[in-house]
Amino acid sequence: VVAKAMKDVGAVKDGVGGHGVVGVLRNGDGPTLMIRADMDALPVPDQTGFPFASEVRSTTWTGVESPVMHACGHDIHMTSWIGTARALVARKDEWNGTLVMIAQPAEEIGLGAQAMLADGLYSRFPQPDYNLALHVSASAPAGTVVYTKGYAMANVDSVDITVKGVGGHGAYPHTTRDPVLIGSHIVVALQSLVSRNTNPQDSAVVTVGSFKAGAKHNIISDEATLLLTVRSYDDATRKMLLDGIERIAKAQAEAFGAPAPEIKVEQDYTPSLFNNADLADKAMAAIADTIGKDNVKEVPPVMGGEDFSQFGRTDENIPGLLFWVGAVEPSRYEASQDSSLPLPSLHSPFFAPDYDPTIATGVEAMTAAALELFDEG
Numbered sequence: 001v002v003a004k005a006m007k008d009v010g011a012v013k014d015g016v017g018g019h020g021v022v023g024v025l026r027n028g029d030g031p032t033l034m035i036r037a038d039m040d041a042l043p044v045p046d047q048t049g050f051p052f053a054s055e056v057r058s059t060t061w062t063g064v065e066s067p068v069m070h071a072c073g074h075d076i077h078m079t080s081w082i083g084t085a086r087a088l089v090a091r092k093d094e095w096n097g098t099l100v101m102i103a104q105p106a107e108e109i110g111l112g113a114q115a116m117l118a119d120g121l122y123s124r125f126p127q128p129d130y131n132l133a134l135h136v137s138a139s140a141p142a143g144t145v146v147y148t149k150g151y152a153m154a155n156v157d158s159v160d161i162t163v164k165g166v167g168g169h170g171a172y173p174h175t176t177r178d179p180v181l182i183g184s185h186i187v188v189a190l191q192s193l194v195s196r197n198t199n200p201q202d203s204a205v206v207t208v209g210s211f212k213a214g215a216k217h218n219i220i221s222d223e224a225t226l227l228l229t230v231r232s233y234d235d236a237t238r239k240m241l242l243d244g245i246e247r248i249a250k251a252q253a254e255a256f257g258a259p260a261p262e263i264k265v266e267q268d269y270t271p272s273l274f275n276n277a278d279l280a281d282k283a284m285a286a287i288a289d290t291i292g293k294d295n296v297k298e299v300p301p302v303m304g305g306e307d308f309s310q311f312g313r314t315d316e317n318i319p320g321l322l323f324w325v326g327a328v329e330p331s332r333y334e335a336s337q338d339s340s341l342p343l344p345s346l347h348s349p350f351f352a353p354d355y356d357p358t359i360a361t362g363v364e365a366m367t368a369a370a371l372e373l374f375d376e377g
Contacts (some may be wrong), residue, residue, distance in 0.1 A: 013125075017116030019105040022125050025089065030097025033373055034128035035366065036308060038088030038107035041068040047349040048095065056188070061109060072346045073136030073327060076353055080125060080134060080362030087367040095374035098126045110156065110270040115309035122316065130373050131320035134362055138346045141333040141352040145287055145365050146299045147323040149280045153273035154203075154231040155238045156305030159268040161186065161249050163213075164259040167222035168223045177258040179224035180213045186226065186252045186261075187211065193244045196199035204241055205231035205303050231303040233272050273309040276319035279373075283321055286372035287365045299324075321369075325362045327353035 012023045019039070043066035046054040055068040070076075085101050102121070106112030122128075140146050163186065165179030188210050198204040206228060213224035228245065232238040242265055249261045288296040312320040328336075328343060333355075336343050344350040 006221070006247060016102075016121065016124075017105065017112065017114075020112065020116045020119070020121075022116075022121070023085065023099075023101040023104040024125055024239050025099040025101075025105075026126075027092050027099065027273075028096040030095070030374055031129040031376070032098040032126045033370055034100040034102060034131045034311070035081065035370065036083060036102045036113075036131065036133045036311065037077040038104050038112065038133075038303070038308075039078055040074060040105055040108050040112070042071045042108060042347060043067070044069050044071045044267060044347065044349050049353040050352060055098055055182065061106075071348060071351050072108065073138075073351075073353060074107070076136050076325070076327065076355065076358055076362060077134065079359050080352050080366060083359065083363035084366040084370065087363060088370060091371070095371055097374045099370070100126055100128055107307050110305065110307045111268055113307040114268065117310060117314065121311075122314065127316060128318055131308070131311045131318055132366065132369055132373075133320075133322040134366055135147065135306070135322060135324050136327040136346075136353060136362075137324035138327060138343060138348075138351055139323060140297075140299075141328050141330040142228070142326050142357040143291070143361050144295045144297065144326035145284075145291065145323055145361065146297050146326065147284055147321075148299055148301045148303070149275055149277045149278055150152065150261050151182040151233040151272055152275045152301045153306045153309070154205075154233055154301075154303040155235075155272040156270040157230040157232075157238065157242060158269070159228040159230055159242070159245055160262075160264040160266075161226040161228065161245070162262040162264075163224040163226065163253065164247075164261055165220070165222050165224070166258070168220050170218035173220060175223055176220045177256060179222065179258070180220070182253055182256045182258055183211060183213065183224040183226055185256075185288070186249050189248045189252060190228075190245065193241055193248070197240060197244055198237060203231075203301075204234055204237055206241060206245070207231075231305075233301070269310045270305040270307050271313050273306045273320075273322060274312065275321050275323075276312075279319045279321045280323075281370035282372055282376060283323070286368040287323075290364050290368040291361060323365070323369075325358055325365060327358045330352040 046069035
């Protein structure tokens with residue numbers, strides 16, 4: 001479907017990095033600009049109440065069958081991306097350069113950008129001078145654009161800790177090495193990484209999202225598993241957190257006379273997203289001229305993850321910018337400002353974007369940014 005919609009752009013190739021699509025339009029001498037949209041949905045049942053709510057069921061890459069919906073706005077990303085491509089084709093006499101439009105799979109599992117790069121995105125196709133992307137915001141009104149300069153989103157690491165113990169009867173704990181007790185001390189001690197090892201002016205998160213052990217009231221198990229998500233911005237803080245997790249887990253086990261735990265850090269992590277400041281200034285000035293400066297706002301960074309960052313983490317060190325397009329119906333947004341009830345977040349089954357103005361703003365904003373960067377060349 002995406003490849004068909006891209007036919008007007010120029011040469012189109014699908015199957016890049018598995019399911020990625022790349023469209024290239026050469027329009028004379030000038031800079032090369034890459035614009036990316038992500039495509040995947042989430043294993044979340046659609047509870048938006050829209051007449052077009054998703055009724056699709058699918059199977060995740062881990063083999064779990066589930067209802068799916070675009071709970072992270074990727075449907076808006078794709079639609080805005082196609083609208084931008086069409087607008088730039090229609091306005092070819094206003095710019096010179098090479099436009100590279102990519103539709104990227106597997107952003108939600110953090111592997112899609114990496115797969116496209118590994119499949120020769122920068123060697124089989126023109127290497128960009130700039131990378132652009134947009135994302136919907138569940139906390140900004142439709143018709144607006146918000147952005148962050150510098151670090152905008154976090155390094156995202158997943159860590160598994162398998163605590164080894166000695167099992168036995170719950171009535172005779174002295175004959176065991178209780179992995180639940182050891183794991184509990186690890187959970188508490190891990191909090192010191194943020195409160196006592198991280199510079200207060202830096203940002204870090206260490207969250208234990210899962211703690212599994214045992215099967216019965218009176219049995220002390222011989223193993224417990226902790227699953228962690230670890231967030232940071234700069235690489236030095238990331239290393240400090242990961243090294244600290246290993247140090248604390250091993251030391252706590254040793255303190256209880258238990259075997260050393262197994263610690264696995266997922267190698268395919270999502271690196272932090274850094275928005276080039278000069279690129280942001282140029283793009284936002286153009287967007288403000290198009291949608292009004294009162295509708296463009298700089299906001300603080302967040303600790304979510306985005307694998308768009310991979311496109312700038314290559315040897316080429318290409319400047320990139322991801323900005324957010326408000327997706328909340330304006331009156332609903334205003335009501336939420338005086339309410340204790342938060343708006344539905346991204347990934348919520350109740351996330352219901354205000355589609356028409358959000359898409360229109362996405363197309364206007366991305367087209368304005370693209371024209372500005374082509375003009376800069």
